[in-house]
Amino acid sequence: MSNKKIEAWKVQAGKGKTIFVATNVKNIHPAVDRIVTNLCKIDLINYVRVSKEDIYASSEIKIIGRTKMPVSTPDHPSAVGVHLIVDFIFDVIQFFEITSVVKGYGEKMVNAVVTAIPDDWEAAVVMDYSGGFWDRMSEKYDKIVML
Numbered sequence: 001m002s003n004k005k006i007e008a009w010k011v012q013a014g015k016g017k018t019i020f021v022a023t024n025v026k027n028i029h030p031a032v033d034r035i036v037t038n039l040c041k042i043d044l045i046n047y048v049r050v051s052k053e054d055i056y057a058s059s060e061i062k063i064i065g066r067t068k069m070p071v072s073t074p075d076h077p078s079a080v081g082v083h084l085i086v087d088f089i090f091d092v093i094q095f096f097e098i099t100s101v102v103k104g105y106g107e108k109m110v111n112a113v114v115t116a117i118p119d120d121w122e123a124a125v126v127m128d129y130s131g132g133f134w135d136r137m138s139e140k141y142d143k144i145v146m147l
Contacts, residue, residue, distance in 0.1 A: 013037045014048070020068060022051040031117055032086065035093070038112035044080045044105060054096075055084040057109070072097040074129065082109045091121040095134075106133060114141045 009028055010019040017040045021028075028036075032050060039045050039057040047070040049056040058070030058081030072081035076099045083097040093113060100106040114123050123144045128134045138144040 009033070014040050017045065018047050020047070020049040022049070024052055025050060029086070029088065031093075031121065034116035035084070035113055038116045039082070039109065042080075042105070042108050042112060044102065045109075053086050055082075055086060057082050072099055074099050077101065080105045080109075082113070084113060091118070092124050093117055093121065094124045094126060096126075107137065110137050110141065110144075114143050117143065 044059045045057050047061045056070040060071045060079045061068045071079040072083035080100045085094040085096050125134045126147045
C-alpha cells in the first residue's frame, strides 16, 4: 500500500479524527481497518495510532519525544482510551489497556473492537484489574476470552 493510499485510508476511516500511522506500516489489514473505523465512530475518541502490532485510540494524546501517543493508561483522570495488541499469527486482539472516565465508554470501545474482528478471531484479556468490568463484557460477548 503506497503512502498515498494510506493517507486516503486515514481520511476515509477517520471521518475527521486524527489518525497516526507508523512509518513501518505498509498495509492496513482488513480487521485493523474495521476496528479503527468503529473506534472513530465513538464521539469522544479523537486520536488513533496504528503500528505494526498495536492500535491505540483515545480522547487525549501524550507526547513522548516526537511521537504523539493516544492515552490509554488505566485510571487516567480525564481520558477515554484503549490500547490493543494485534496478533496476526494467532488471530487474536488483546485488550492491553483500557480506561474510561465517562461511564459507558469502556463498553462502547469493547463493542467497537469485538464487532469488527472476524468470526474466527478472539479478543483476549490477559490481566484483569477492573473489578468486574471484564466479567460483564465476557458474559455479553462470546469472542472475549479471559486468560
